[in-house]
Amino acid sequence: MxxxxxxxxxxxxxxxxxxxxxxxxxxxxxxxxxxxxYHYIPLLWASLIALVLPGAVLLLTDWLGPWQLLLVQWLSFIVLALVFRLPGIMTRLIxxxxxxxxxxxxxxxxxxxxxxxxxxxxxxxxxxxxxxxxxxxxxxxxxxxxxxxxxxxxxxxxxxxxxxxxxxxxxxxxxxxxxxxxxxxxxxxxxxxxxxxxxxxxxxx
Structure with a gap:
């Protein structure tokens, strides 16, 4: 810009x-x-996806234990929060x-x-x-x-x-x-x- x-x-x-x-x-x-x-936007989307996606995988496959689920949620949140901060992506999330x-x-x-x-x-x-x-x-x-x-x-x-x-x-x-x-x-x-x-x-x- x-x-x-x-x-x-x-x-x-x-x-x-x-x-x-x-x-x-x-x-x-x-x-x-x-x-x-808009710093809160990537965090909001990452939080929502990190909460929902691993839970959906658990319901469908039943291969995640409680600790594995928590680990996947944290890793998902960190990776998505970083990816969603990229300008080209963040603009589309607002x-x-x-x-x-x-x-x-x-x-x-x-x-x-x-x-x-x-x-x-x-x-x-x-x-x-x-x-x-x-x-x-x-x-x-x-x-x-x-x-x-x-x-x-x-x-x-x-x-x-x-x-x-x-x-x-x-x-x-x-x-x-x-x-x-x-x-x-x-x-x-x-x-x-x-x-x-x-x-x-x-x-x-």
Whole structure:
């Protein structure tokens, strides 16, 4: 997984600069490598399999004694816990609802941590991406949500999510920012010059 280079980050910042000239909205972008380390997932799966599999073998074959069963369970747990920690395998073991829940929580924390809930006129907007989870979310404060229905952002999020899946994170950001800018210019137009929050892309590794 590769996050954006300095040059690519600057392209995102420049895109925010351009749309903020025409709107009172304060836009912040956040790119996270992943929303959680999920260290508990390999242990959980290894525990479940180590408990069930040797017991099933015992019922079917009746060749394991109590001590052999315990030994097989421990060995199974250790081997599986190590194997399941491999990135390519662990990613497939994480249920989608868990991945999206963790990414969604991180997005909401970033909305607060980046100060988007304290902007003039309550016009903060967060464009959040968690790359490992292939998760995209747009969060807006009440000054924007009162003028633009949340359904407007759904198609923008869907397109961006598809681009993240294809590895086109930079283009996804640029397309998303432009699409959001068109909506903001129409419904939350600029009334005076302002720039309360940094326009840089926030990177969470």
């Amino acid at each position: 590769t996050l954006l280079t300095q040059n690519e980050q600057q392209q995102v910042a420049d895109a925010i600069d351009r749309i903020e000239l025409t709107t009172d909205a304060e836009v912040v972008t956040v790119l996270a490598a992943q929303a959680d380390d 249920p989608a609802p868990v991945r999206f829940w963790r990414a969604g929580n991180l997005a909401r924390r970033q909305f607060v941590e980046q100060g988007l809930h304290h902007t003039e006129g309550d016009t903060g907007m967060l464009i959040f991406v968690s790359e490992a989870e292939r998760y995209v979310e747009i969060l807006v404060d009440r000054g924007i949500s009162a003028r633009i229905d949340d359904a407007v952002w759904e198609s923008i999020i869907e397109r961006f999510t598809a681009q993240v899946r294809e590895g086109e994170v930079l283009q996804g950001f640029l397309t998303c920012i432009q699409a959001c800018g068109e909506q903001l210019q129409q419904h939350v137009p600029a009334t005076h010059e302002r720039n309360e929050l940094p326009n840089r892309l926030v990177m969470l590794s």
